[in-house]
Amino acid sequence: MQRQGFIGGNAAISVRVTGGVLLVAHLAFVAWLTLRPLDVPWVTPPNVRPFAGIRADLVLGWAVAARRIAEGLALLAPLGVLLPMAHGRLWSSPLGSLLRTVATGFLVSLGILLLQTGVPGRVPDVDSLLLNTVGVAIAHLAVVPASRTWLRRRSERQQVAALRQEEASQGRTPTFPRVGIAP
Template sequence: MQRDGTRTRNERSGAGTESSPAAGVHRSLRLTGLAGLACHLALVLWLVLRPLPVAWVYDANLTPLASLRSSTVWQVVGELLLLAPLGVLLPLAGGRIRAPWLPSFLRTTGVSALLATGLEFLSSWTPGHVLNVDHILFAVIGVVAAHLALVPGLRHLLREQRPREPRVSVPAVPSVTAVVRVATAAPTARPRAYAEPTPPAH
């Protein structure tokens, strides 16, 4: 391991440290997000895939917003809130409090769209459920709204409250040029001149 005078190469690159901006992964937040994500998906699977004892159902809807005429306000709110916690849980599971907002927003939206589509296709095989593209659309809108409303502010609070580790200053190693200058500028020690003993006077 080589030093350039003040820090090592690993310290400059931030590799291998959890608190460095390059890594930026908070382990406790990541574990909390993964646990919450698992619990929420288990609840969603139970709500979506359970059979419904209904006498009749609507036909499959592949036209966006076509089912609004036959839906009540509470049904629309329920579809918006079904996957809305993913807007916070997905970034929390990543554990990055210094991630840029646009890549985080795009990742969260893409993953939630894939999950909503998969859940909708799975539920269409369950008795009492039919394929409805509006369910996917409302679920993604709920995730986007929750992400934009909560995640940027929460990340800002975590960045402000997280204590920063103090930097350990390493004394700089003097360069060869400085040592040569000091050596040439210092006065050279001269041997003491001893006076020859004078002969005694007669």
């Protein structure tokens, strides 16, 4: 029997497995990108004031600021899609799904930030925590509600088609003439 609210069948399993594999691959790439030591001659102090790094980037110019902001938004943005995909819920509260995904994205970003404190050449930056979390939220809002709606409609069409095919294979339901009541 199918569990309520989950995608059913072999397609669901393949979507969940694909989502899980892509999620693990993306997290491995992010760990490699953000936690490898850097060989630098000096290290700037950590940024613990929100938006101070973004303001400093804007002083350097719009091109530099746009690139750094885009990098911060894009780093963990795939989590906004991969986490719900790996979970596999088709019938889920949009707000609950968004909150779960953003909270998980925030915790992953916080974990990276905390791990960077022990990596030579890496400097923790609270702005990256904020940008990563916003990137997860944007990706989730841009993709997940529309794809869930499309998958629900597709699932309903497939169920209706399966019912029609079953009815057609069984033939018409026999009807019996009305029989009167015996005396």
